[in-house]
Amino acid sequence: YLLDGSCMVEESGTLESQLEATKRKHQEIRAMRSQLKKIEDLGAAMEEALILDNKYTEHSTVGLAQQWDQLDQLGMRMQHNLEQQIQARNTTGVTEEALKEFSMMFKHFDKEKSGRLNHQEFKSCLRSLGYDLPMVEEGEPDPEFESILDTVDPNRDGNVSLQEYMAFMISRETENVKSSEEIESAFRALSAENKPFVTKEELYQNLTKGTGGLLHLSHE
Known part of the structure; x- marks a missing residue:
């Protein structure tokens, strides 16, 4: 037991x-x-x-x-x-479904049930979650992945704990949620009377206004 x-x-x-x-x-x-x-x-x-x-x-x-x-x-x-x-x-607005997916994916790659992933397991986990990390030869520099490790394993002890992993994933997902909310907010600002669409005229008017009239769009 x-x-x-x-x-x-x-x-x-x-x-x-x-x-x-x-x-x-x-x-x-x-x-x-x-x-x-x-x-x-x-x-x-x-x-x-x-x-x-x-x-x-x-x-x-x-x-x-x-x-x-x-x-x-x-x-x-x-x-x-x-x-x-x-x-x-x-x-933060991160859904429970997303959190469950993060946790289950970590456990899938934590074969020894140690509560930690080594760097290779962590990289495989990220790829399974949709991260487009480049394939590099062993021993070759991997700046994109190293940048991620600077956040989750700054002292380079070779492992990423479940807590460190979840904090990283929540942070990234929160950024995505905020980006989505900003896009929706901008859309509502463009659309008159909270309509679920933006007309060509509204888009043209706001784009030319935002660039001081320097942006010229074709009225077709």
Whole structure:
């Protein structure tokens, strides 16, 4: 159970239901700490009795404690990430569907369920999401991808965490939402009486006005 990081994964339902499910699972993990304490006490007793080889298990008390710590930290990171997604949905205009797609794509490329992607996995993930990153030979400079890494992995530790990835994707999607809103706002400003279309005359009038009469369009 401790070795299976997928026990923390909950992909169905709304972000709120995923958050509640993750909190419940995290509480289950923390409740198991008392059982781990019993194992540690038994391990200490065996060491005192100079029983150094336990043929009934391949796990050590130290290894299990490390796995529990990692799973506990994973639970906290997942809760924080879901809270971050909920806040982004409520304040930035990024849709819940987009957030789910980002999260599911990350998990698809996180084969080891470590909560991190190496740079190659991250690049493949971005391409799957529609990023048009150039194909470069190994060892060749990749300025476009390096620019992205400057944001998500500025210290170049070689990994991109789920939190760093989601923050980057939310930031990019927020820019797209703002651009869409600006286009819609400009369209409404051009269209008289909030009509769902712009006439040729309205477009001509606003373009020539905006360029001080220097722009000459053909009235055809």
